[in-house]
Amino acid sequence: MSTRGMSRRTVRGDIDIGGNVSCLHFDYEALKIATKDFGRDCKLGEGGFGPVFKVSMLFTDVAIKVLRRTKPGDKEASDLVDEQFDAEIQILSKFRHPNLVTLLGYSNKPGLPRCLIHEFMANGSLEDALDFGLDRSNVLQSPTIGLPWMVRISIALDAARGLCYLHEAIAEIAVVHRNIKSASVLLDSSFHVKIGGFGLVRAIGDPSKSDIRQSQTARIVGTSGYIAPEYYRGVITTKLDTYSFGVVLLEILTGLPGYDPNKGQEYSDLVAYIEVKKSDPNFSFIQISDDFAGDWPTRSFLKLFTIAEKCLTEKMTLRPKMSEVYLLLEDLSVMSSKLFAEQKPGKKL
Numbered sequence: 161m162s163t164r165g166m167s168r169r170t171v172r173g174d175i176d177i178g179g180n181v182s183c184l185h186f187d188y189e190a191l192k193i194a195t196k197d198f199g200r201d202c203k204l205g206e207g208g209f210g211p212v213f214k215v216s217m218l219f220t221d222v223a224i225k226v227l228r229r230t231k232p233g234d235k236e237a238s239d240l241v242d243e244q245f246d247a248e249i250q251i252l253s254k255f256r257h258p259n260l261v262t263l264l265g266y267s268n269k270p271g272l273p274r275c276l277i278h279e280f281m282a283n284g285s286l287e288d289a290l291d292f293g294l295d296r297s298n299v300l301q302s303p304t305i306g307l308p309w310m311v312r313i314s315i316a317l318d319a320a321r322g323l324c325y326l327h328e329a330i331a332e333i334a335v336v337h338r339n340i341k342s343a344s345v346l347l348d349s350s351f352h353v354k355i356g357g358f359g360l361v362r363a364i365g366d367p368s369k370s371d372i373r374q375s376q377t378a379r380i381v382g383t384s385g386y387i388a389p390e391y392y393r394g395v396i397t398t399k400l401d402t403y404s405f406g407v408v409l410l411e412i413l414t415g416l417p418g419y420d421p422n423k424g425q426e427y428s429d430l431v432a433y434i435e436v437k438k439s440d441p442n443f444s445f446i447q448i449s450d451d452f453a454g455d456w457p458t459r460s461f462l463k464l465f466t467i468a469e470k471c472l473t474e475k476m477t478l479r480p481k482m483s484e485v486y487l488l489l490e491d492l493s494v495m496s497s498k499l500f501a502e503q504k505p506g507k508k509l
Contacts, residue, residue: 183253184265188272191224198226208339208383209244209359210273214280221280222264226273244359245274251335251361259322261346261356281354283347286315286408290342290415293452306452310500311351312412313464317493318353319345320486323405326355327398327482333365336396340404341386341418342411364396385419385429390476399479406471410434413465415450431472457499463492 194215195202202213210228214221227245230237245268252263267275283289294305307315326335337344337358344357360382382391388403407418410430418430427433437443449461467488473479480488 183249183263184277186265186267186275186277188267188269188275191267191275191277195224208343208357209241217277218264221282223278223280225276225278227275229273241274245276247361248276248358251358251363255326255329255335257322257325257329259318259353259355260325261354261358278356279354281346281356282349283351285343285356286319286345286347286353286411287342287417289347289351290411290450291417306415306450306454309453309456309460310496312453313460313489313493313496315345315347315351315353316409316412316464317486317489319355319408320405320482320489322353322355323401323482324486327401333363334398336362336364336398337401337404338362338396339382339386340401340408341383342408343383345408362396383419384421385417385431388476389474395476397476398482399476402471402479402482402485405482405485406468407431409464409468409471413450413461413468414448415452416448455503457496457503460492460496460499463495467492 192198194217195213198211198213202215204212204214204223206212207225210226213224213226215224216222227241230241245266249263249266252260256262261281262279263276264279265277267277289307293307323337323340326337328334337355338360339357340355341357344355346354346356348354382404386404386407388400390397391400407430410416411418414430414434416430416433419428420430421428423433426436434448437448445458445461445465449456467485470480470488471485
């Protein structure tokens with residue numbers, strides 16, 4: 161294991177965020193031994209870009225993501241994996257924040273699978289918490305102990321803070337995550353948020369003082385159900401993340417996934433599903449609230465739903481920046497804390 165400075169290079173080919181980055185470089189054979197030959201006993205699950213393993217290294221638990229190898233001769237897929245690997249190292253080596261997952265190191269020996277080593281997040285993802293609740297002894301059943309509503313608001317606030325940092329930490333450059341979803345919102349042992357899943361990250365910028373810095377792409381990547389309308393036209397701005405975050409807020413409110421192909425075309429997309437529900441003359445918000453959140457005060461629920469709707473504004477220029485969303489969530493958190501203190505079990509406020 162050694163520390164190596166990575167050369168100055170661009171993220172996604174658009175903007176150079178400058179300087180050298182330093183990361184711990186791990187020997188692949190050492191990772192292979194630590195994971196018992198990447199065995200089933202150490203495997204946490206399967207991510208979008210490859211399997212993830214949990215081991216104890218560096219006096220702590222870590223998560224090792226092994227990037228899936230591409231088929232020989234598939235240059236497009238190979239280039240995409242290269243970009244994902246480089247982008248994640250470039251951003252997470254330089255952007256340190258309490259609400260961004262910490263990159264501990266990497267392995268990139270030629271001819272072998274590439275690996276990224278992150279801090280281990282004990283409570284998995286927000287997606288896991290909404291699906292399985294706090295008691296995961298039997299993941300085949302519905303949650304028996306759900307994620308409480310006040311914890312959900314705290315998670316939303318943490319995630320918004322992390323996105324604000326990505327978007328605004330460097331004055332001339334905005335970093336767009338491009339894959340915000342409940343599976344990218346990771347939770348530590350205290351349910352504090354660290355955003356992960358940086359394989360599709362892109363840095364954009366403009367020396368001018370334009371309020372909306374943007375870029376163009378011919379390749380649409382991301383997750384169905386979370387993609388902003390303008391992205392299908394190839395437009396990339398930080399407002400993409402705002403839209404995706406709005407879908408995550410709907411997941412927090414309803415407990416439903418952002419995209420569920422098993423529900424049929426009309427209902428597979430959570431945003432469209434909510435719109436269909438709202439069009440019913442007999443619609444009530446209680447129909448879409450997640451029972452496993454507990455006795456969520458109506459005022460708090462409605463305010464969070466309103467924030468979600470703002471994030472999901474179809475027209476990009478009217479959609480709020482994440483810094484504005486964060487301020488709205490701060491106000492909601494203060495109000496909700498007061499409501500929680502006044503709340504009696506089983507009574508809506």
